[in-house]
Amino acid sequence: xxxxxxxxxxxxxxxxxxxxxxxxxxxxxxxxxxxxxxxxxxxxxxxxxxxxxxxxxxxxxxxxxxxxxxxxxxxxxxxxxxxxxxxxxxxxxxxxxxxxxxxxxxxxxxxxxxxxxxxxxxxxxxxxxxxxxxxxxxxxxxxxxxxxxxxxxxxxxxxxxxxxxxxxxxxxxxxxxxxxxxxxxxxxxxxxxxxxxxxxxxxxxxxxxxxxxxxxxxxxxxxxxxxxxxxxxxxxxxxxxxxxxxxxxxxxxxxxxxxxxxxxxxxxxxxxxxxxxxxxxxxxxxxxxxxxxxxxxxxxxxxxxxxxxxxxxxxxxxxxxxxxx
Amino acid sequence: xxxxxxxxxxxxxxxxxxxxxxxxxxxxxxxxxxxxxxxxxxxxxxxxxxxxxxxxxxxxxxxxxxxxxxxxxxxxxxxxxxxxxxxxxxxxxxxxxxxxxxxxxxxxxxxxxxxxxxxxxxxxxxxxxxxxxxxxxxxxxxxxxxxxxxxxxxxxxxxxxxxxxxxxxxxxxxxxxxxxxxxxxxxxxxxxxxxxx
Numbered sequence: 001x002x003x004x005x006x007x008x009x010x011x012x013x014x015x016x017x018x019x020x021x022x023x024x025x026x027x028x029x030x031x032x033x034x035x036x037x038x039x040x041x042x043x044x045x046x047x048x049x050x051x052x053x054x055x056x057x058x059x060x061x062x063x064x065x066x067x068x069x070x071x072x073x074x075x076x077x078x079x080x081x082x083x084x085x086x087x088x089x090x091x092x093x094x095x096x097x098x099x100x101x102x103x104x105x106x107x108x109x110x111x112x113x114x115x116x117x118x119x120x121x122x123x124x125x126x127x128x129x130x131x132x133x134x135x136x137x138x139x140x141x142x143x144x145x146x147x148x149x150x151x152x153x154x155x156x157x158x159x160x161x162x163x164x165x166x167x168x169x170x171x172x173x174x175x176x177x178x179x180x181x182x183x184x185x186x187x188x189x190x191x192x193x194x195x196x197x198x199x200x201x202x203x204x205x206x207x208x209x210x211x212x213x214x215x216x217x218x219x220x221x222x223x224x225x226x227x228x229x230x231x232x233x234x235x236x237x238x239x240x241x242x243x244x245x246x247x248x249x250x251x252x253x254x255x256x257x258x259x260x261x262x263x264x265x266x267x268x269x270x271x272x273x274x275x276x277x278x279x280x281x282x283x284x285x286x287x288x289x290x291x292x293x294x295x296x297x298x299x300x301x302x303x304x305x306x307x308x309x310x311x312x313x314x315x316x317x318x319x320x321x322x323x324x325x
Numbered sequence: 326x327x328x329x330x331x332x333x334x335x336x337x338x339x340x341x342x343x344x345x346x347x348x349x350x351x352x353x354x355x356x357x358x359x360x361x362x363x364x365x366x367x368x369x370x371x372x373x374x375x376x377x378x379x380x381x382x383x384x385x386x387x388x389x390x391x392x393x394x395x396x397x398x399x400x401x402x403x404x405x406x407x408x409x410x411x412x413x414x415x416x417x418x419x420x421x422x423x424x425x426x427x428x429x430x431x432x433x434x435x436x437x438x439x440x441x442x443x444x445x446x447x448x449x450x451x452x453x454x455x456x457x458x459x460x461x462x463x464x465x466x467x468x469x470x471x472x473x474x475x476x477x478x479x480x481x482x483x484x485x486x487x488x489x490x491x492x493x494x495x496x497x498x499x500x501x502x503x504x505x506x507x508x509x510x511x512x513x514x515x516x517x518x519x520x521x522x
Binding site for chain 1: 331335336339342343349353356360361364365368369374378381382385386389390436437438472473475476477479481498501502505506508511512
């Protein structure tokens with residue numbers, strides 16, 4: 001049904017029309033004033049609708065903020081007690097997820113006031129063993145892997161390049177040319193900058209290596225133009241541009257840990273990065289044993305069990321360390 | 326700065342996903358966002374503020390404890406409204422006679438004009454005001470509820486159809502339209518007062 005067919009009651013019940021009459025929305029006002037001017041035959045109908053909006057204002061009982069807080073406190077009491085009564089998690093799981101299990105969603109957000117003209121930057125940090133997603137103001141979506149930090153501007157403007165700073169690993173789905181904002185989007189990492197024009201890609205930046213896997217669109221990183229499917233790796237040894245394995249860099253978004261054509265050293269590194277747990281080997285050379293496998297992010301113990309099964313190893317704990325022998 | 330600022334920037338879908346993973350901060354933000362709306366809505370059905378608060382306390386507690394069950398609702402607002410309404414109706418059924426006046430046992434939906442209404446501010450005579458309230462009271466309960474959700478809470482017809490469990494969106498529009506048509510005579514007196522913008 002188009003506005004052309006509207007009667008007074010229809011207009012009066014339209015939210016943007018109400019905002020115009022109550023003068024709370026400039027955009028709505030512009031729209032309806034233009035529409036009214038363009039449709040002189042609707043003049044009477046619009047007048048009646050305006051009168052309806054002004055007349056049919058209803059009384060409602062609002063909650064007292066103190067009462068609202070009191071009810072919330074009562075709810076929190078019940079929920080706290082519920083959480084304390086939960087049974088403890090199994091040993092290896094506790095070892096890996098450990099302290100973060102109790103605060104499985106301990107996302108922290110800290111406001112940093114940036115002294116440069118870029119304005120206020122927000123920081124989002126994931127703990128060990130947790131991932132999260134966030135939508136930036138321009139509509140860009142970011143999946144943040146475990147033990148990673150992203151800094152992003154609270155407000156983006158037309159005058160400043162959209163810029164975020166990443167440590168760890170994240171997948172970006174960048175909004176292409178958002179209206180009223182700067183067309184460029186740049187991801188800074190300690191090793192490289194990724195310059196984007198509207199695209200989806202994964203950035204990995206831990207230790208002294210960085211890897212960028214491009215899913216859609218095009219980006220420029222470390223002076224190289226990338227096509228979808230490309231994998232750019234940068235380490236002290238240099239820069240390589242190859243094809244990335246299917247889904248190899250995005251499995252974590254489905255909350256899985258994937259080790260492909262790796263070694264036990266790769267497994268140990270992953271466990272340290274994602275869960276903050278140290279793994280040591282009883283015999284030298286063990287870390288070079290090959291391994292390929294995957295497990296759900298919340299059950300990393302399965303990955304270690306697979307390692308033990310494949311290579312006939314045993315797992316034991318010593319303080320905070322997991323020893324494979 | 327607490328986690329509050331971060332959660333306040335997020336959309337409902339994000340909060341709901343976090344809630345399902347047991348995130349208490351996301352739960353607190355959902356509470357902050359929706360408690361006022363649900364309180365106002367429930368208060369349309371009963372004057373018993375204590376009962377409304379008890380119902381909302383149970384409602385939000387369950388929302389967290391049973392977070393694993395429902396998927397992320399497409400329209401969180403109407404999902405919450407329809408669920409809280411179901412819970413409130415059950416609670417109202419259980420109210421003993423000592424707590425409520427007998428006539429409050431028939432379902433009600435209260436709709437009163439606010440002092441901000443053009444009609445009330447322009448026609449202060451008590452008689453005229455009573456006449457207006459009588460006209461309002463002639464609306465069916467369903468019409469009142471639909472008008473309230475549309476005019477006071479700004480719900481779309483889609484959302485209203487969901488909250489009121491209507492078979493099709495067009496019935497929501499019909500309810501509002503009929504109600505406004507019935508109220509139209511009230512406007513006749515005020516018509517002379519309308520001025521050009």
